[in-house]
Amino acid sequence: MHLNADGLTLSHGEWALCADGVFGEGVHLVTGAVGSGKTTLASALAGIFEPTSGQISREGVLRFTLSMQFPEYHVTGFLVKDEIRSWHLPVGKTLKKSGLEGRENEKTLTLSRGQLKRLHLTCLLGNSWDAVILDEPFAGLDCREKKRICTAIEEGNHPLIIIFTHEQAVLPVADFIWEIEGNALVCRGSVPDAIPAWKGAPRYLTRAMEEGAHPENIRLQDATEALCRMHD
């Protein structure tokens, strides 16, 4: 199963991004500065943004989805319970998972941005997909919520997940690191070998490596454990 970006050029007027690479099974983290092209590439991989050149192919990926940065774009249900039902999920259980118990009869668009994001991601990740593309899944969430989303990503049953983010504090276990650098998508490789080459790595990882530690993955917990191992 894979999603293949084959010689893509993505453009908005004068701005252009080149992307070439194969996203196989696992959790892929794609990082890049604000405005580097994460949303554009996520949209292209999901088939809703037309490349100027090149093509996208999917092998073995029948059910795939894109979670857009702004959860409002996904709302189809007037009330919270309608929204949950539109994802074919049980209302009570989903409300509990989203921390929104008792709010089923409220208008979906009266939830706060963070609550809506939490509801949207719970519904999306509660379904079954071959591939999930998440554009800034942590935006608008506090640390506790970000951790909950990381757990849902790690424990979910989705063979291929691509996460576009500039999050620097709370990250899930990842298998592959990519970066958008100088208007091109660059693959840093598989984790942990990719970590030293990751220019946008969070400070806790670079600091641990500067001290000679070798984190096994990219979470704060991995950096801390690597430092502990060194001092044992």
Ligand SMILES: Nc1ncnc2c1ncn2[C@@H]1O[C@H](COP(=O)(O)OP(=O)(O)OP(=O)(O)O)[C@@H](O)[C@H]1O
């Ligand atoms: N609809 C559009 N029309 C013109 N230019 C656009 C459009 N959408 C994006 N751009 C430009 O394309 C570039 C990439 O934008 P994009 O939203 O993909 O970046 P991003 O990395 O997702 O940014 P952020 O981190 O802020 O979400 C930016 O320079 C942006 O101004």
